[in-house]
Amino acid sequence: MNIVEFVIALIILIILPCIGLWKLFEKASQPGWKSLIPLYNLYVMLRLSGRPNWWAILLLLPGINFLVAIGINIDFIKSYGKFSLREQAAFILLSFIYIPKWGFDKETKYLGPSASLDFKEKYKKSLKKSSSREWTEAIIFAVLAATLIRTFxxxxxxxxxxxxxxxxxxxxxxxxxxxxxxxxxxxxxxxxxxxxxxxxxxxxxxxxxxxxxxxxxxxxxxxxxxxxxxxxxxxxxxxxxxxxxxxxRENYIKRCQGAPGDTLSVVDAQVYVNGKAAPNPPGEQIDYSYTTTGMELNPQIKEDLKISDYGNVNYSTMTKESANTLKGYSNIKSISPNISPKGVSDPNNAVFPNKYPIGVLQDRKLPDYKWNVDNFGPIIIPKKGWTVKLDGMTFPLYERCIEVYENNKVEISGNDILINGKKTDTYTFKMNYYWMMGDNRHDSExxxxxxxxxxxxxxxxxxxxxxxxxxxxxxxxxxxxxxxxxxxx
The missing domain is CATH 2.10.109.10 (Umud Fragment, subunit A)
Structure with a gap:
């Protein structure tokens, strides 16, 4: 968001509603300055609408506070004679227009606490709802409640x-x-x-x-x-x-294998974190090749061992336990995991950071890290506050974090790295990062x-x-x- 967009958002979301709320508070004999204090202005609206004080506690509960705030706003604007669903929706959704409008409108006056029995009796004809409005409000409430549950x-x-x-x-x-x-x-x-x-x-x-x-x-x-x-x-x-x-962005699901500040590597398909072998997930599986004595493997055995072929009868995906069991069958001559050798780069440059170079690295030849899916790293996972030394080997690993995720302008001028126009050879991260991997190691991007x-x-x-x-x-x-x-x- 640039400065112009920030100023526009500030005016629409904060300044205009506060100006209108100031005038509405004054119409109810409340000091206008109270409209400028977040949460406290909601408490004043709560009091003006006649709701009990304990509702203010609900404003501190994540998720529930959103519904309560909407209820307070509706009760508040009812206190000024805005009884229709259209007016109440306008007050919430188009607050930057209607709060100032009604604040400066001489015809709009404070009528009393809308939640009180006297108010409901006095304005019962105006407050009476049609069946269509009751259904509409019920649907809106259900949508809001479900959205809040999903969000929070x-x-x-x-x-x-x-x-x-x-x-x-x-x-x-x-x-x-x-x-x-x-x-x-x-x-x-x-x-x-x-x-x-x-x-x-x-x-x-x-x-x-x-x-x-x-x-x-x-x-x-x-x-x-x-x-x-x-x-x-x-x-x-x-x-x-x-x-x-x-x-x-699309939702993905993987297992966290590395936390901020960890040094992670993969050696022969085994993950190591800070030099120690990481616990393997209970359902982890990789690809195996096997040969038979001539008899094809019984399909029922494959089903029982949960072996997937993906179109190649002798090239299958299975867990280590299934592979050990399969090895014991008399018609299995040999079985071995399909592990890419150490020190050999992926032939298609399909692993990080070669697969998705962006920005200044898009048209440059990257270093040959000699990494593949089964032998990868070591690599340090960025941690908030960690300062990395940037050079020809480290910059390609962290450039995406610096430019895309932390919104910096990155340039290369000769051998110099410029971040936001300033020459530098270090960078301090603003966020924590994680390393995610699928349990099906040879079928997971x-x-x-x-x-x-x-x-x-x-x-x-x-x-x-x-x-x-x-x-x-x-x-x-x-x-x-x-x-x-x-x-x-």
Whole structure:
């Protein structure tokens, strides 16, 4: 947001409503300056509308406070004779127009506390609601309540790809907690309810990016920990052609393997953090090659061991436990994991940072780190306040964080690095970052391909599976009953 956009937003969202509220307070014999104090002005509106004082406590509860604030605003404007649904909606949605309008309107007067019995008796004809209005208000309330629950507490999520198998399966329906890491306030607040980034059927944007608020997260129960299964916004949606705001980027689910400040590496498909082998997820699987004595493997064995072929009968994906079991069958001559050798670069330059070079690195030859999906790093995960030395080897690793996620202008002039027009050889990070990987290590596009996940992209923690549907199952066996209400490990 540039300075002009900031000034316009300040005038529309704060200055104009405060001017109008000042005049409305004065009409109720209250000092106008009280309208300038956040939260306290809501308390004054609460008192003027006749609601009990304990409602003010509800304003301190995340999520609930939003509904309570709307209720206070509606009661407040009723106290000035604005009884219609259109007027009340205008007061909330177009406050920068209607609050000043009614504040300076000589015909608009304070009639008394709208929540009191005397007021309701005196204006009962005006307050009487038609059945259509009652239905409309009920629908609006239901939409607001559901939106608040999804934003601040818990949200449903579906596993669309096999990147987390065998821990999570395609067709698993999860509940994701926003409370564990702290709910992230909407950064793009003007959006169609229940649509994430695209409107169903018409495929247009479901949000307006003309107003983007700064990142802020409410206090949570814990930080993101290594081993947590985390839903986050896909960082690459920041790039053209999508250019989506942070909270409207596609939702991804992976396991956190590295936290801020950790040094992470992958050696022969085993993750190491700070020099120690990380615990392997219970359902982790990779690709194996095997040969038989001539007899093909019984399909029932593959089903029992949960082996996936993906079109190649001797090139399969399975867990280590399944591979050890398969090795014991008499018709298996050999079986070995398909591990890319150490010190050999990915032949297609498909791993980070080579896969998605941006900005000043887009047309430059990057260093050969000799990394691949099975042998990667070591790499230091940025931590808020950590200062990194920038040179030919480190700059490509952190340039995306500096330019895209932390909104700096980055240039290269000869051998010099310029950040926001100033020559520098260091950078201090403003956010924490995480390293996310899928449990299905050879069928997961994750941090090995596109790098770090910034803290402002974190959505929530996967809690439990409430439903699981097998798209390949028969009609009577669609539901995986054994997975219902299973916790996510």
């Amino acid at each position: 507490f818990i949200e449903a999520y579906t596993i669309p790809t096999p990147s987390m198998e065998r821990s999570l399966l395609v067709g698993d329906f999860l509940f994701v907690s926003k409370v564990n890491y702290g709910a992230r306030l909407p950064e793009t607040p003007i959006a169609f309810p229940f649509a994430h980034h695209t409107m169903p059927l018409i495929n247009t944007k479901a949000y307006w990016d003309g107003l983007e608020l700064p990142y802020y997260r409410l206090p949570g129960l814990s930080d993101v920990k290594k081993g947590d299964v985390v839903v986050f916004n896909y960082p690459m949606d920041a790039d053209s052609p999508l250019n989506r705001p942070v909270d409207k 994750d941090s090995r391909f596109w790098g770090f996940v910034p803290e402002d992209h974190i959505v929530g923690k996967a809690l439990f599976i409430w439903m699981s549907m097998d798209e390949n199952g028969s009609f009577l066996n669609k539901i995986r009953w054994s997975r219902l209400f299973r916790g996510v490990n």
